[in-house]
Amino acid sequence: MIDWLTEPWQHAFMRHALLAIVLVGVICGVIGSFVILRGLAFLGDALAHAIFPGVVIAFIFGGNFLVGAIIAAVIISAGIGTISQSGRITNDTAIGVIFAGGFALGVALLSTQRSYARDLNSFLFGSILSVKRTDLYLTAIVGLVVLVVVFWFRREFTTIAFDRAFAQSQGIDLWKFDQAFLIALSLAIVISLQTVGNVLVLAMLVTPAATARLLTERLRIMVVLSSLIGASCGIGGLYLSYYRGVPSGAGVVLVATSVFLLTFLFAPRTGTITSRIQRRLHHPHPERDEFIQRSA
């Protein structure tokens, strides 16, 4: 058993993958908690797709992925804001338009490259097994920035998520904090692209946070649980990938989804099945009680 557990980590590429997925799990778990509480899952997905052209342009010109992605994220969030402020088009429609358009642009740009199919595949589904030491440093630094931003402005982000009107009356600049949040979210997405890829990054943002939400009624605990669940599902997914040959991104997301479903069904108090059992156990039943008393 111990051999089974330790075997994957004897390879350097697996150790790199392990560190990368733990970092991504923690970072996405933290920012993902705010994503689901604010109902921004669709925006998270859209950002992941819409920053694609930025990443591709950086890739073609040999620039830094992060810089390309951040520039794209800023342009996109400003674009979504401008379109939805026009009044006739709702926010989610604006997100939809920009998201699909941006992604198409990325695909078109990437298709000009000779290694198109292989590159597209690694962008879409990640290539966690090719994580290098420098990638790890970059992930750690960017991740730290995201965590510090969320920690530093935790009160503002919490107030905005709970009661937007009150936040505004407190003098909190909603636009500024929304932009800061979007940029932090984009950074979290970008550093996850290599590990889980464009298509599945949403699962890292949403699934562990949703699982944590089922388990607690306290934001602070939810954020911690969400990171722990994200990181552990990441490790679980790597095992699945190593022993079953499943692509790593898919393995991680499948483990996370299974954990969510199990929690949904069996969480203490809130689980669909557990709550039903508890209701039945505590349901008043005078005849049964009398029978038990008599037979005792």
Place this chain on the structure above:
Amino acid sequence: MINADARSDSARALLEMRNLTVHYDARPAIADVSLDVFAGETVSLLGPNGAGKSTLLKVIAGMLPASHGSVHFNGSTLGGANPSISYIPQRAGADWSFPISVLEAVELGLPRTTPRWRGFSHPERARARAALDQVGMDTHAGVQIGALSGGQQQRVFLARALLDRGSILLLDEPFTGVDVPTQELFVTLFDEFRAEGTAIVYATHDLAQAARTSDRVVLLNRQVIAAGPPGQVMIEETLRETFGGQVLFLTAPKSGSGTSQTAVFR
């Protein structure tokens, strides 16, 4: 327009609104609103849905810029949020499924005194608990906010505003969907605040509540239809002008002589 202001012009208003107009789109949400609010008085804003009550409160709270006109507080122009003005939004705007306890929700109203890397200090926690105590919710401190009734939610909102209570308290429909004990508590607290010199401005749909608890009533339907003591401005002519055909007047003989008139919504 009736503008029966009980006060002499010499008394300086705490809040002076002059020709306020706010446009969301082509049609103004409020147009040419001029009002004064004095220290230690309760003013209720009455009007149908879409009359601009919430808009006016948001302009005073510094959350919404006016397209035209100005708001002066203590003689200086207001621009943006001001710590002297406390605002309690409508309950419906908050996310009541948010994973936060009653005490934590109240603590969000604490003015920042500790550095960002630190949590709330013991005295701050104690202040938040004292505010909860004031609204009769101290036993609910650890409860998840989603488990509260409408009245309890409104009490939590009031407690949160009390932590940083300014000289003006703005409330957007504090009596909507709220139980009678909570309404009574609010009225009692309003009296206390008023005695301390706080001005209270609240929006409501409840004509009887407004008549009972306010020093002055402002009938609003995009414009100020009438403003003054309830007995003087809440008459058939102005109420009809404010609410249109939505108000029904019931006239009943009084026990002594004469009749009493009650306005009810159709």
